[in-house]
Amino acid sequence: MRLTGAGVSPGAGHGPAYILTASVPEPPEDSAHAGDADAEKERALAALRQVADELEARAARLDRPEDPASGGPGREGADILRAQALMATDPGLTVGVEALVDEGVAAPRAVFSAFAKYRDALAGAGGYLAERVADLDDVRDRAIAVLTGHPLPGVPAEPAPPAEPGGAPRPYVLVARDLAPADTALLSRDVVAAFVTEGGGPTSHTAILARAMGVPAVVGCAGATAITPGATVLVDGSSGEVRTDVSAEDLARAASLDQARRAARARAGESRGTRDGHPVPLLANIGGPQDLDAALRNGAEGVGLYRTEFLFLGRRHAPAAEEQERAYRAALVAFPGRPVVVRALDAGADKPLAFLPPPGDEPNPALGERGLRLLRRFGDVLDAQLGALARAAASETAELQVMAPMVATAEEARWFAQACRARGLRRAGVMVEVPAAALRAASLAAEVDFLSIGTNDLAQYAFAADRELGTLGDLQDPWQPALLDLVRLAAAGAAEAARPCGVCGEAAADPALACVLVGLGVTSLSMAAAALPAVRAGLGEHTLEQCREAAEAALAATGPASARAAARACLPALDRLGL
Amino acid sequence: MPERKVTVVADVGLHARPAATFVRAAAKAPMDVWIAKPGRDPVNAKSILQILALDVQQDETVVIKAEGDGADAVLDELANIAGSP
Numbered sequence: 001m002r003l004t005g006a007g008v009s010p011g012a013g014h015g016p017a018y019i020l021t022a023s024v025p026e027p028p029e030d031s032a033h034a035g036d037a038d039a040e041k042e043r044a045l046a047a048l049r050q051v052a053d054e055l056e057a058r059a060a061r062l063d064r065p066e067d068p069a070s071g072g073p074g075r076e077g078a079d080i081l082r083a084q085a086l087m088a089t090d091p092g093l094t095v096g097v098e099a100l101v102d103e104g105v106a107a108p109r110a111v112f113s114a115f116a117k118y119r120d121a122l123a124g125a126g127g128y129l130a131e132r133v134a135d136l137d138d139v140r141d142r143a144i145a146v147l148t149g150h151p152l153p154g155v156p157a158e159p160a161p162p163a164e165p166g167g168a169p170r171p172y173v174l175v176a177r178d179l180a181p182a183d184t185a186l187l188s189r190d191v192v193a194a195f196v197t198e199g200g201g202p203t204s205h206t207a208i209l210a211r212a213m214g215v216p217a218v219v220g221c222a223g224a225t226a227i228t229p230g231a232t233v234l235v236d237g238s239s240g241e242v243r244t245d246v247s248a249e250d251l252a253r254a255a256s257l258d259q260a261r262r263a264a265r266a267r268a269g270e271s272r273g274t275r276d277g278h279p280v281p282l283l284a285n286i287g288g289p290q291d292l293d294a295a296l297r298n299g300a301e302g303v304g305l306y307r308t309e310f311l312f313l314g315r316r317h318a319p320a321a322e323e324q325e326r327a328y329r330a331a332l333v334a335f336p337g338r339p340v341v342v343r344a345l346d347a348g349a350d351k352p353l354a355f356l357p358p359p360g361d362e363p364n365p366a367l368g369e370r371g372l373r374l375l376r377r378f379g380d381v382l383d384a385q386l387g388a389l390a391r392a393a394a395s396e397t398a399e400l401q402v403m404a405p406m407v408a409t410a411e412e413a414r415w416f417a418q419a420c421r422a423r424g425l426r427r428a429g430v431m432v433e434v435p436a437a438a439l440r441a442a443s444l445a446a447e448v449d450f451l452s453i454g455t456n457d458l459a460q461y462a463f464a465a466d467r468e469l470g471t472l473g474d475l476q477d478p479w480q481p482a483l484l485d486l487v488r489l490a491a492a493g494a495a496e497a498a499r500p501c502g503v504c505g506e507a508a509a510d511p512a513l514a515c516v517l518v519g520l521g522v523t524s525l526s527m528a529a530a531a532l533p534a535v536r537a538g539l540g541e542h543t544l545e546q547c548r549e550a551a552e553a554a555l556a557a558t559g560p561a562s563a564r565a566a567a568r569a570c571l572p573a574l575d576r577l578g579l
Numbered sequence: 580m581p582e583r584k585v586t587v588v589a590d591v592g593l594h595a596r597p598a599a600t601f602v603r604a605a606a607k608a609p610m611d612v613w614i615a616k617p618g619r620d621p622v623n624a625k626s627i628l629q630i631l632a633l634d635v636q637q638d639e640t641v642v643i644k645a646e647g648d649g650a651d652a653v654l655d656e657l658a659n660i661a662g663s664p
Contacts, residue, residue, distance in 0.1 A: 118632065
């Protein structure tokens with residue numbers, strides 16, 4: 001079985017699966033109490049108080065960790081538990097429970113229904129608040145368990161016994177729909193090798209605590225609780241991959257990759273580039289301030305692609321200037337003195353924004369008014385964004401660069417550069433996503449300060465293959481020699497105009513392809529943060545000359561598979577590193 | 580009714596630790612204490628659930644109100660908590 005979620009705590013971990021599925025059943029809807037409302041109310045409130053006391057007691061244990069090394073997670077865990085204790089005795093909740101019991105509802109159901117009101121409010125708010133729903137459910141289930149005598153689901157107290165006599169105990173891979181902080185807060189690395197949850201996001205407790213514990217974690221992993229208990233599970237907390245049916249070879253490979261990542265992380269900040277010292281800034285792709293932590297942890301040397309539209313998906317109106325400014329400044333603050341490349345709102349096609357509607361019905365939105373084409377139509381929205389960027393940059397030392405999406409001609413590049421300059425933005429660039437832009441890269445580059453190749457869209461438009469269609473995956477393969485030709489043309493055109501040319505598509509995340517891109521003349525690489533350590537390790541083990549040879553070998557191939565094989569043959573250290 | 584207007588400066592807004600500290604302090608007050616975003620209905624400052632649902636972000640301003648003996652001291656303490664990083 002091979003599952004994917006979001007890797008939120010890096011590293012590789014494996015062990016027997018421990019599945020937490022048991023949950024406290026919902027009390028029947030029509031359950032009524034015997035008639036003594038006052039006694040029933042007291043019973044309900046006593047249960048809530050007991051839960052609050054237990055949570056406080058656990059928090060106090062965390063405040064006095066026997067192991068000083070666990071101080072970090074202890075403090076964060078204790079905060080969560082104390083907030084939960086406050087939820088159990090919340091005055092609004094108490095009033096709700098009492099009112100329901102007065103109507104004749106039995107205590108367990110009254111507790112369930114009173115929580116439901118707040119649960120809906122938090123879940124409906126989305127984001128951080130929605131992730132607090134797990135905390136609330138945990139408090140509710142604990143109170144109901146006290147009232148009904150139902151046992152609470154528990155986490156393992158010790159690791160699995162050794163696989164063979166005389167072996168070492170095996171920490172579990174803990175799998176759950178969602179983990180409650182009250183459970184996870186007392187876990188240690190001796191018991192847990194990795195976390196996998198079906199729910200949760202990057203700010204869920206599982207993610208926070210796993211990072212604090214230094215244990216790999218994958219959240220939002222659909223289908224995880226269907227894993228057979230006891231089956232060996234391999235978790236990659238960087239890529240988000242979760243696998244069962246793993247061989248000894250897979251485990252060795254994961255360990256080697258993990259080691260390469262650790263070594264690369266230890267060198268984070270050192271801008272090494274290739275083995276012979278050719279500098280190649282390795283940057284992170286981000287969708288908002290929430291991704292900065294991962295970028296920094298993985299040693300990003302700046303931001304190569306800030307996808308600003310992700311801040312505003314689902315909004316009816318253009319976001320306020322201050323809100324934009326705040327979101328942009330967060331990235332600039334995180335990378336003082338470093339490049340931060342922000343892409344102007346890239347709406348249309350697969351990312352519609354309600355406040356940037358295409359002018360009419362587009363039968364083929366990928367070829368319609370999107371990217372810069374829409375921004376030219378909605379000049380005020382672009383101008384507001386550029387103004388917010390300029391204000392955010394004014395007080396920061398980070399080197400802000402702003403680029404336009406979906407640019408096809410030199411005239412469009414000039415228009416965008418002028419819009420940026422009018423707002424006092426010093427560095428303007430354009431993305432190369434349309435084959436026309438790659439073919440005439442020198443003339444586009446002459447109008448701006450830099451180019452950045454978006455390989456995903458460039459492949460879609462070069463091969464006339466919709467990137468949303470899985471059946472056309474072959475044509476979307478970034479190893480397609482024709483795509484590599486376009487990258488070479490774009491990089492060469494930029495060089496002719498003495499401009500840098502980066503790549504910010506997923507192609508840069510493949511350690512072998514990253515070397516090939518550098519060999520093709522690309523000057524910086526930007527990728528998902530989790531991919532940075534492996535790419536840095538691969539690049540640092542090869543010379544620029546080897547990268548060029550790998551690029552030539554790939555260009556000489558006739559298809560993606562042979563291009564990959566030919567390039568890898570020129571990059572001998574990749575196999576040694578397990579990359 | 581005495582009130583304090585304060586801008587929340589903590590990164591996490593009035594969530595997580597600041598929210599818990601705020602609620603614990605409010606719960607000790609003998610009188611009712613209310614908190615509101617400008618122009619919106621106030622919620623019970625002793626309720627962690629209502630305060631979380633209020634969703635106060637960094638740099639947002641809130642108004643805290645209470646009435647009765649010692650209300651000013653309570654309000655000062657709460658404004659101090661809400662305005663701390």
